[in-house]
Amino acid sequence: MSLELFTVNNLWLLVATCLVFIMHLGFSMLEAGFVRKKNTVNILFKNAMIIAIGLLTYFFVGWGLMYPGDDFAGGFFGFAGFGASMPAEVAEAYAAGQYDAYADGGYTPWTDFIFQAMFAATCATIVSGAVAERIKLGAFLIFAAIFVAIAYPITGMWQWGGGWLAENGFHDFAGSTLVHAVGGAAALAAVMVLGARKGKYSEKGIKPIPGHSMPLAAMGVFLLWFGWYGFNGGSVLSADAVGVSFVFVTTSLAAAAGAVFAFIVSYAISKTHDLSMVLNGILGGLVGITAGADVVSPMAALAIGAIAGAIIPLSVVMFDKIKIDDPVGATSVHLVCGIWGTLAVGIFAADKSFMWQAIGCFSIIAFSFVFSYALMYALKVTIGIRVSEEEEIKGLDISEHEMEAYQEKESSPVFGYAVE
Amino acid sequence: MSLELFTVNNLWLLVATCLVFIMHLGFSMLEAGFVRKKNTVNILFKNAMIIAIGLLTYFFVGWGLMYPGDDFAGGFFGFAGFGASMPAEVAEAYAAGQYDAYADGGYTPWTDFIFQAMFAATCATIVSGAVAERIKLGAFLIFAAIFVAIAYPITGMWQWGGGWLAENGFHDFAGSTLVHAVGGAAALAAVMVLGARKGKYSEKGIKPIPGHSMPLAAMGVFLLWFGWYGFNGGSVLSADAVGVSFVFVTTSLAAAAGAVFAFIVSYAISKTHDLSMVLNGILGGLVGITAGADVVSPMAALAIGAIAGAIIPLSVVMFDKIKIDDPVGATSVHLVCGIWGTLAVGIFAADKSFMWQAIGCFSIIAFSFVFSYALMYALKVTIGIRVSEEEEIKGLDISEHEMEAYQEKESSPVFGYAVE
Amino acid sequence: MSLELFTVNNLWLLVATCLVFIMHLGFSMLEAGFVRKKNTVNILFKNAMIIAIGLLTYFFVGWGLMYPGDDFAGGFFGFAGFGASMPAEVAEAYAAGQYDAYADGGYTPWTDFIFQAMFAATCATIVSGAVAERIKLGAFLIFAAIFVAIAYPITGMWQWGGGWLAENGFHDFAGSTLVHAVGGAAALAAVMVLGARKGKYSEKGIKPIPGHSMPLAAMGVFLLWFGWYGFNGGSVLSADAVGVSFVFVTTSLAAAAGAVFAFIVSYAISKTHDLSMVLNGILGGLVGITAGADVVSPMAALAIGAIAGAIIPLSVVMFDKIKIDDPVGATSVHLVCGIWGTLAVGIFAADKSFMWQAIGCFSIIAFSFVFSYALMYALKVTIGIRVSEEEEIKGLDISEHEMEAYQEKESSPVFGYAVE
Amino acid sequence: MKKIEAIIRLSCFDKVRDALAQIGVKFFTLKDVKGFGLQKGESFVYRGSVYDSDYIARLQLDILTTDEKVDAIVDAIVSSGRTGEIGDGKITVFDVAQVVRIRTGEEAAAAI
């Protein structure tokens, strides 16, 4: 392979890394917009820490677990060792002009690590929105660190790391299951252990708890869509012109169809133009297309996105009915649409087996759910995972951070002097 | 052409596609910042739907209208058929290593479609700001869908699709006229049919209606500038090093000059440092340079940007005088500066005919204006285009979306329980 | 060098230019979030103008000063002339297929200019946060223009322009010193001449003055991190696959470590989860790694980031103790961590001289500090640099801009009619 | 002397202010309040659930005035602030023991 092609391939993966990075800003803004004002600092803090924790744990543990190497091909678990590095033989091959010595010349080992690390951090972020407004900060950070260090890479290894699913023709292009449904299943487990926000479900019925800023939420969704071009486009694992541009088209069409069908269905249900549903519909379409963006036709992409969009309002209402309190809709978007997208590959892509799509999808979700449930439960009975009722009423910003997200009335002399 | 060059060319167009995509976030934030709080959800909803509608209609209709193929060269109208696809002969040529089989090897057909689709959606977005705060959501969405599906691609075809203007040496590099003035003319027509916001113009004089968030507006402008590197840079239609970098320089200088001169002129007029004018001045400079970014010198770019910036405060005040109520200044930025930029090519670029610049510019604007006026008028007399006075006072967020953009006082127990 | 490699190299530098550009949005949002509501328009205005002024002055003066050419190699000062252009001999070489005629084929002269211009504007922006909430707008703009036109390029020339430090093995990869500490030193000088905000330090103690929006601040930091991939990654000055990907890894790890250690140390100090410290810790880690991102190992990057993060809370508190009132922490982030990062290269990179790192760092800082102090002082005794006490209480938005950042209560009829 | 507190609709403020100005009342203090009353609040939709806000945003005007002007002011507010729909609000009048103008220290009627 020529130096030129290697360089452009690698460049695209790095640009895609930047795009996936900015998804963390997207998640932060989306989640901040969908929680109440009094919990805004808390959600921002969690998101800022998760990207840091995600990168660090993936560096030390995750990468080695997810890509254990050929020795573990077809297996369930393996470990290649701590840290990330440039293998000496790759460096030598590069020096000798053999640019396809690693990853078919798609990228360098460094690129590989950082691109994958961004994905890992993304997966952990999915949980933070679902458990917002009542989880203890410390418990959440421990959960997120262990989850991203261990659970995510293990199921990732099953497919992307050359494990047992990869051998059986399971197809999950950029992670409808491996990233989104894994995160969504963890979110569901966490919410089940944690319980609903105070006042959400009572004998009087379901109390809607609107988020505090629709501009932040909308901004988050646009940024996520933007980043998704790197998430899906980068998953081509080279700058292959036809391949990447095709993925851009399917991804865009699915997102657009998701918006329109979430709108239509939510309008049919509640006779209003519900922005929060359209925003979630876009994300649903994006999650849905993620598994098959490389193999389904544009028309199929439209269908996948449309169905994902239509699922969103139904799923959101359904989860509320069964008292799964998920302030940002993470379970609907990432878990439900992740499953749909993975199965859809079996429907729309001629050469993929629906059965193996289902087996892959559900075994991965089962693992993530059980792991997360057990971990959350262990934290619950040890250090405790939920803030006190009083703290929840006050808001986590004050009780956990002694800080407010917005200082509204600076002009009123509301602040005293530093006491320490 | 080598695979490598084809790949890097195509990569740049895809990155540019991402940058143009993020302009939609820029428009959303700019428009959200410039409307009142009570209409914020509405403007976000419109912007989220427009990108979806724009992509879908362009997929089904727009692309076929805009690039009807060689059979319609030099013409006014043509249609290549529905949908976007990879022509079999291109796929074969690629397989045979002939990477310049399509678009001189600048990009694949998929890239072509998605890059163009993003432009189309941009054009429709321009209208949404101008008609904000009083247009019915349904009527607007129908208008936007028809406009972006039909009007935009037809005039686009005249130049970029190889139509009659392309044959006559009209030069509009990235769309000062074909995108911005087309959108601006539609905005003007829509405002004329729709009328001003209640209370804006009365016997007491002109009532300023300040936007509700300057941070959102500023963010929008920075994001638009950012995206413009893709809008103009991508319009080189390859990654040509000198070509793209030259466009980056002219684009940057024009934007900077626009900021400075909008500041100077607005300071001269109202003796204050008006942020909203500086923000519009940046956009004016960007719109102005868009037609000639590839052919004018850096000094000419400075002049074009400076004059565009200086035009902004004058134009904004002028439109207010003639009672064209445009909350975000879309007509000044996109229409007036779009005309200026197109004509400026005739002035500053030695080999371009001023006369043909003027003919092209005004015939395109005339088409867009007449089409939009007629369409808006038709909607007005059929389904109605304006919310009731009461709804306008309440704000469109509550009357159209039953939702508020910001939940300020969660701590006060202001919400009841779901009644359905 | 092949056209292909030249094209991909140049493309990366242009993409990096976009990323560095968006850092200006990052700075704007960070600074807006950290000031009080009543000074928000002012800080947005300054940031919008600085990027414009930075680009323009760099075009006219800065670039010629910073890259005076080989005649001034090893020197302290030189000037290559006004403006930026494509040298005829380079154009000819390109035409002849010699793509390494300029900058070893890393980029075109146009790219060179615009990439460097974005850096220059960044440096000026660092000052704006530190002097926020009390500096006169006019005085600040003059300061920023002169600083970015003259001071920044002169010290820049010492190293990047081939001056005396470049000859002595000083290593500052992407500008821990040349950009960040230079800006930070100017910020420190400016604050010293200007004085603290009214009420900040009194006999009652230190009065904390919380910023008005944590979401904006967090958004700013994420955007800065995003942009840093262009800032550091672009400083490789080519798309070299191993080089750029390695820089991505070190940069990411340092930022993550900065977040975690700022958290730990600030928790140790004040027993709370202080978001503002974590945000500054991320930036500290990024500034710290900037000098050595290309030459230190990933483990060293972790150490550099961790120490930078740990420095932040200590430094912020220390500056408050000595009554340097810096609302956004620019001195801690850019000056202190910039020094640390530059010295760290001497510690962690085997072949770099600690002594020359120290000499380079401190001579550059000394120049920037003295220049800025003198300039600020001259402005103080001539046109005045500080708003009146009354204006400071009212807020600069009203006193300098006659505008409010947020129109909260549109529904209350708070606005009269235009009086002019 | 009396203090008049009037709870009115946001949408009537312009008319009320003009009516007050016409009878010479230009000085008053305005408060944003939430009214719980007969009129139902707006109904909202969020993520598929419809719910009611149980209050409505209202404005409270506080007007200090001399006894003889009270009736004129009350009449002006009633006629300008009325829409006839449920939720138009209330006017309450209180006796004032003392009024002082901070700027001058003037008391009673002179302070108004």
Next chain:
Amino acid sequence: MKKIEAIIRLSCFDKVRDALAQIGVKFFTLKDVKGFGLQKGESFVYRGSVYDSDYIARLQLDILTTDEKVDAIVDAIVSSGRTGEIGDGKITVFDVAQVVRIRTGEEAAAAI
């Protein structure tokens, strides 16, 4: 007629409202106020400094009522708004000179 002003905790609002509703009071006006009193405000941390907000957010309920209902209302608020911690707030009762319903012009008790 009387006007009752009650300063209460945010967290007691639901209980107070329910208690009032039970004794037939459904109409009132709510204000966001800041209470300076015996209870210390929240303590905050910002950039390494700990400091106190010297006020606490509170709600003020204004209730217009006839004289005979005053005691019942006061009792209802005292029992539903009490936590026993410092900072529970105060109830103040004022005489009202006149009340007018804007919608109808009705006066006195009929207006309430």
Next chain:
Amino acid sequence: MKKIEAIIRLSCFDKVRDALAQIGVKFFTLKDVKGFGLQKGESFVYRGSVYDSDYIARLQLDILTTDEKVDAIVDAIVSSGRTGEIGDGKITVFDVAQVVRIRTGEEAAAAI
């Protein structure tokens, strides 16, 4: 017992609070209000038009106190809240029929 309502400038709050504290008043309730009065509001510029905001942000302090302290409090506010410029605000004093401390149910002076 009396209730004192003082409308003051934002910029005088610190001084007023200190003055009140010195004469032993540490408990009060603060409200953000808009003052319409003699002083012109700020003038604003937006997109080329200059216009006036017709109100000015002010603070209202509500102080409950016993009769004998009223004069001292009024004097303290007048002297600390005065700038001499138009717009310093007003102090109004009302008779209170009853006061109750919610925490304890104490009444009258004991409740303050």
